[in-house]
Amino acid sequence: MAHIEEHPILGTMEKKKYVTVKVDGREIQGIEGEPIAAALLANGIKIFRFTHKFNEPRGLFCGIGQCTDCVMEVDGVPNVRTCVTPIREGMEIKTQHGFGKESTYE
Amino acid sequence: MNKFDVIVIGGGPAGLGAAVEAARLGARTLLLDENSRPGGQLFKQIHKFFGSKEHYAGTRGFDIGENLLKEAASLNVVLKLDTRVWGVFPGGIVTAYCGEKGLKFEGKTIILATGASENVLSFPGSTLPGVITAGAAQTMVNLHRVLPGKKFVVVGSGNVGLIVSYQLKQAGAEVLAIVEALPQISGYAVHAAKVKRAGVRILLSHTVKEAIGEKILEQVILCKLDSNMKPIAGTEFTLDADTLCLAVGLNPRVELAALCGCHLIYSPVLGGMMPWHDENMCTSQSRILVAGDLAGVEEASTALDEGRLAGLSAVQKLGLRNFKEVDDEMQKIKDRLTKLRQGPFGEKRQLAKQGIISMKIPKESCL
Amino acid sequence: MSKREIICRCEEVTKEEIIQALQAGDTSLEAIKKRTRAGMGYCQGKSCKRLVAKLLSAYLGMPVAHFLPGSIRYPVGPVTLKVIADLDLAGGKENEN
Numbered sequence: 001m002a003h004i005e006e007h008p009i010l011g012t013m014e015k016k017k018y019v020t021v022k023v024d025g026r027e028i029q030g031i032e033g034e035p036i037a038a039a040l041l042a043n044g045i046k047i048f049r050f051t052h053k054f055n056e057p058r059g060l061f062c063g064i065g066q067c068t069d070c071v072m073e074v075d076g077v078p079n080v081r082t083c084v085t086p087i088r089e090g091m092e093i094k095t096q097h098g099f100g101k102e103s104t105y106e
Numbered sequence: 107m108n109k110f111d112v113i114v115i116g117g118g119p120a121g122l123g124a125a126v127e128a129a130r131l132g133a134r135t136l137l138l139d140e141n142s143r144p145g146g147q148l149f150k151q152i153h154k155f156f157g158s159k160e161h162y163a164g165t166r167g168f169d170i171g172e173n174l175l176k177e178a179a180s181l182n183v184v185l186k187l188d189t190r191v192w193g194v195f196p197g198g199i200v201t202a203y204c205g206e207k208g209l210k211f212e213g214k215t216i217i218l219a220t221g222a223s224e225n226v227l228s229f230p231g232s233t234l235p236g237v238i239t240a241g242a243a244q245t246m247v248n249l250h251r252v253l254p255g256k257k258f259v260v261v262g263s264g265n266v267g268l269i270v271s272y273q274l275k276q277a278g279a280e281v282l283a284i285v286e287a288l289p290q291i292s293g294y295a296v297h298a299a300k301v302k303r304a305g306v307r308i309l310l311s312h313t314v315k316e317a318i319g320e321k322i323l324e325q326v327i328l329c330k331l332d333s334n335m336k337p338i339a340g341t342e343f344t345l346d347a348d349t350l351c352l353a354v355g356l357n358p359r360v361e362l363a364a365l366c367g368c369h370l371i372y373s374p375v376l377g378g379m380m381p382w383h384d385e386n387m388c389t390s391q392s393r394i395l396v397a398g399d400l401a402g403v404e405e406a407s408t409a410l411d412e413g414r415l416a417g418l419s420a421v422q423k424l425g426l427r428n429f430k431e432v433d434d435e436m437q438k439i440k441d442r443l444t445k446l447r448q449g450p451f452g453e454k455r456q457l458a459k460q461g462i463i464s465m466k467i468p469k470e471s472c473l
Numbered sequence: 474m475s476k477r478e479i480i481c482r483c484e485e486v487t488k489e490e491i492i493q494a495l496q497a498g499d500t501s502l503e504a505i506k507k508r509t510r511a512g513m514g515y516c517q518g519k520s521c522k523r524l525v526a527k528l529l530s531a532y533l534g535m536p537v538a539h540f541l542p543g544s545i546r547y548p549v550g551p552v553t554l555k556v557i558a559d560l561d562l563a564g565g566k567e568n569e570n
Contacts, residue, residue, distance in 0.1 A: 004251040004277050009153075009166070013251060031250075033142075038250035046235040046254075046322045053485040054477070057321045059235030060254065061482070063242025065140070066223055068515040068551075069233075069482055079515065079551075083242070086142070192548035192556075201560055203552060208559030226520045228488065233479045316476075357523065364545045372538035378523070379542045 019089040036082035052098035072096045110136040112420045113213030118146020119406045120398025121219035122174040123413025129181035131421040140190040145171035150244040194366050215420040222356035222399035230316045236323025240270045240353035247277045255349030259326045260284045267353030268297035275304045282345050284308045356403045366394050369467050375458040376402030382467045387416035415439045481521040483514020495532045502543035
């Protein structure tokens with residue numbers, strides 16, 4: 001899918017700095033500072049986590065940090081809202097299962 | 107250092123308008139916003155506004171945002187971004203955090219401009235990745251230049267649904283249909299005409315029955331509704347879509363206002379629960395003012411003017427300026443707001459607002 | 474593919490469970506929350522509250538407004554304990570920002 005380079009209103013995309021991150025061990029590129037969720041979607045990744053009760057896939061939903069559906073494990077920290085967390089070079093992003101690896105209250 | 111005359115919570119059009127007016131008249135003003143860029147949802151609005159010149163007709167949302175930001179900066183509004191407010195306590199204490207750090211501020215007056223949240227629907231499969239809110243689609247496409255999918259179905263023919271559909275087309279996506287439960291289009295005819303010209307069909311008296319997909323959305327099952335809005339058996343049909351956008355209205359984000367002890371009222375026309383306010387945007391709590399979508403869901407232009415009104419009102423409360431002088435300025439904005447609330451849609455909102463303002467509410471001042 | 478209809482996205486409470494709660498006699502958002510956990514998750518009911526209120530309204534034949542806004546508590550949004558500890562709420566030193 002990648003980013004929209006040409007847009008009738010927004011114009012041509014400025015040159016941006018790309019960063020490399022790992023998603024479940026696989027390297028992908030994103031634009032520095034964009035939300036992690038945007039980078040993932042641009043790379044065709046839509047499943048961000050699996051739920052604790054029904055093990056259902058979830059992804060982006062509200063896009064403004066309210067619904068918490070898009071949470072993932074980022075650099076070892078679970079429950080990070082990827083739609084409002086800027087992407088940075090070298091981040092380790094993981095599909096979250098349940099409440100994440102640090103949850104002890106299941 | 108942390109004491110301010112006016113603390114504005116939320117840096118959308120209402121919050122920016124409030125901060126700019128308060129600072130212009132000499133109030134020491136702090137503007138807090140949870141995002142890394144202020145402007146709220148203005149920067150998603152890449153379409154031209156219409157109405158009269160003084161209401162920014164012909165200007166695109168993001169340009170209005172940029173101008174407001176410049177104005178705020180030139181007036182020495184203290185702007186704290188990436189700062190999420192989690193409480194407002196007696197004494198005008200505002201608690202927030204930025205990153206890992208907890209922060210505390212004190213305001214003589216507080217203007218809440220926390221905006222609105224999107225309504226959602228539930229149906230089997232509504233949690234599948236690929237089912238998103240219209241706001242999420244707008245954020246991704248218009249702010250981050252990422253299309254969350256290729257083939258879209260949009261639910262809701264209000265202005266948000268119509269505009270999002272058009273913007274998705276602009277960005278190169280396919281919009282298979284706009285689905286509307288009512289027998290008529292909910293948004294402005296201008297927007298609807300534009301969408302139809304772009305080749306998007308609008309299915310009236312239809313709803314989503316189910317979203318289907320193994321792990322992500324693959325298909326949407328739609329069905330027809332009868333005149334009582336009940337699904338008609340046997341009318342189901344399937345569209346192959348990878349994204350379903352929910353554009354089914356907004357509701358005011360009342361959490362902070364409720365915790366402040368602001369008297370809440372319910373207005374179906376203005377989005378549901380909202381804090382009661384008078385004609386000067388003052389709530390039942392003497393220190394707390396409200397503006398924008400929080401004070402009833404309307405449009406960016408009304409939010410901006412309500413913000414300006416709240417900013418002036420706060421200055422008036424604080425006695426920083428000649429009462430009459432501020433009053434005259436406030437009257438001008440009130441007149442402008444009345445003009446904005448005209449036409450078949452605006453009129454309803456005008457009536458709802460008038461109804462709220464004329465309610466008798468016990469005023470308290472526990473904050 | 475699942476046929477279940479989720480009302481509370483965080484706590485994965487289904488429509489069926491909410492209806493069971495209604496049938497068991499729950500008449501408020503608070504009661505349904507305590508029985509089913511709907512609205513008790515990470516987002517604190519931001520998206521499900523209105524859906525539950527609508528079900529209550531339909532079942533009990535009362536306006537939605539009767540059930541909203543439900544209970545709202547501090548903090549608004551998820552906050553770490555460090556953030557609260559930083560505040561020195563007992564008074565004393567001011568934070569330097």
